[in-house]
Amino acid sequence: MNFKGFEKLSFIDYPEKICTVLFTAGCNFRCPYCHNSPLIYNQGETITECFVFDYLEKRKKILDAVCISGGEPTLHNTLYSFIQKIKEKGFLVKLDTNGTHPEILKKLIKENLVDYIAMDIKAPFDKYPIVTRKKISIHAIKESIDLLQQSSIDYEFRTTLCKELLTQEDILKIAEYLKGSKRYFLQNFKDGSTILDGQNKFQPFSKKELKIIEEQIKGYFPLFKIRN
Numbered sequence: 001m002n003f004k005g006f007e008k009l010s011f012i013d014y015p016e017k018i019c020t021v022l023f024t025a026g027c028n029f030r031c032p033y034c035h036n037s038p039l040i041y042n043q044g045e046t047i048t049e050c051f052v053f054d055y056l057e058k059r060k061k062i063l064d065a066v067c068i069s070g071g072e073p074t075l076h077n078t079l080y081s082f083i084q085k086i087k088e089k090g091f092l093v094k095l096d097t098n099g100t101h102p103e104i105l106k107k108l109i110k111e112n113l114v115d116y117i118a119m120d121i122k123a124p125f126d127k128y129p130i131v132t133r134k135k136i137s138i139h140a141i142k143e144s145i146d147l148l149q150q151s152s153i154d155y156e157f158r159t160t161l162c163k164e165l166l167t168q169e170d171i172l173k174i175a176e177y178l179k180g181s182k183r184y185f186l187q188n189f190k191d192g193s194t195i196l197d198g199q200n201k202f203q204p205f206s207k208k209e210l211k212i213i214e215e216q217i218k219g220y221f222p223l224f225k226i227r228n
């Protein structure tokens with residue numbers, strides 16, 4: 001399996017663990033606010049599996065985990081065998097996903113090959129085609145949500161907040177659906193030069209709006225946080 005990005009040491013991508021983050025290329029969504037646009041178009045230097053394992057071997061004393069992010073990692077048919085090799089080396093595995101491939105999540109969970117899954121919830125279900133700009137199976141998204149909620153692994157759901165795409169009511173709708181899930185995080189939009197639709201096109205929610213949303217939904221989840 002090849003990668004298009006590599007963050008050698010991260011203290012924030014896996015809760016309470018030190019991890020390496022690997023970014024896969026390609027995505028089946030086209031979220032306008034995506035800050036990984038080079039990745040979804042498969043641009044950038046290729047990082048080989050060999051290089052990754054070499055690094056992991058050298059750093060195994062300080063690293064707890066490997067986080068596989070994207071793009072969308074579940075689009076790669078070598079993901080399963082790659083994760084198997086990572087687990088054989090004794091690392092925890094975190095997977096970031098948009099939830100479009102529940103069958104892959106199911107297999108990984110069933111075979112104890114994944115320890116933490118972070119799944120993006122892009123919008124209330126009726127707005128998925130607007131936010132992702134793709135026609136996808138909402139059934140698959142719901143199946144992935146169910147899988148995580150019923151599993152014993154650690155997981156989080158997370159939603160990116162962007163004023164042009166989501167309203168406060170949308171966030172409430174999502175939170176109602178996810179109510180009772182282990183963790184729900186809101187990530188306020190951050191502008192940058194790699195945004196898919198370009199810089200200065202989108203805005204984050206204001207502090208006041210975030211406060212109102214927080215007051216309304218924080219009681220729905222054992223762990224709720226706004227990442228600003």
Ligand code: SF4
Pocket residue numbers: 027028029030031033034035036040070071072098120
């Ligand atoms: S934000 Fe995530 S799901 Fe959306 S296009 Fe970018 S990589 Fe794909």
